[in-house]
Amino acid sequence: MTKIPIYFMPGLAAGPKIFENLDLSKEHYELFYLEWKKPLAIEESITNYAMRMSEDINHKNPVLVGVSFGGIIVQEISKFIETRKVIIISSVKTKHELPTRFKISSMSKLYKLFPTKIVNNFESYAKFFLGKSLKKRADIYKKYLSVRGTKYLKWSIHNVLHWSQEKPLTDIIHIHGTEDHVFPYKNIKNPIKIEEGTHVMILTKAKKISQIIHESLT
Structure with missing residues (x-):
């Protein structure tokens, strides 16, 4: 049996550990984990970044799975390669699905005022822009939010x-x-x-997500 290659892209500031609770058959699937690259500059376009990320994909017609901001990235990657399927989790399909507070932050450029807080205390910063739930679940997050750095975080936000x-x-x-x-x-x-899935459901609802991924591909 030819295995289906699946490439996983974690969320903002996260590493591949966020996928550790998924349970996908190794008989059917070959699993690969993408990791965040350093942006060439804070001004690097998301299009150029996605093109560079696509260079790490070594299979034809893979499945791309992305969580949160990683879901945005896999959609951008899919514009450069042929894919079997694109699956996003806890993410958005268009700018119109972004919440109002994101749009206000974008228009006001308020997010540019907090570079030190972004780097030194990302959980508190995320509470301001991404909702109180992120702060409340900080204990769950800490081991998974492993990607830091001023340039990367500014670029990502x-x-x-x-x-x-x-x-x-x-x-x-x-x-x-x-x-x-x-x-x-x-x-x-x-x-x-x-139902009852939060933004971190890749950790807490992994069994159900695994089932949906499998059913979507078979």
């Missing part, structure tokens, strides 16, 4: 807030929790719903 995609990709699979306070469920169009 800027590109989350300024993502310009107008229309969703064709045939995209979107898995979203009803209790996601980072990207509120009320803003999300036609997702596969996970």
Whole structure:
């Protein structure tokens, strides 16, 4: 049996450990884990960044799975390579699914005022921009938020807030929790719903997410 290659992209500031609770058959799938690259500059476009990320994908027609900001990145990567399927988790398909506070932060450029807080205390910064739930779950997050650095964080926050995609990709699979306070469920169009799923449900609802991924590919 030819195994289906799946490439996983973690969320903002996270590493591959966030996928450790998924349970996907090694008989059916070959699993690969992408890691964040350093941006060439804070001004590097998300398009150019995604093109560089695509160079780490060594299979034809892979499945791309991305969580949160990683979901945005895999959508951008899919514009450079042929894919079997793109699956996003706790993410957004277009700029229109971003919450109002993101749009206000983007227009006011308020996010540029907090570079030191971003680097030294990302959990507290994230509470300001991404909702109180992130702070409340800090104990869960700390071992998973492993990617730091001023340039990377500034670049990431800027590109989350300024993502310009107008229309969703064709045939995209979107898995979203009803209790996601980072990207509120009320803003999300036609997702596969996970009841009581929060923004960190890749950790807490991994069994259900694994089942949905498998069913989407078979």
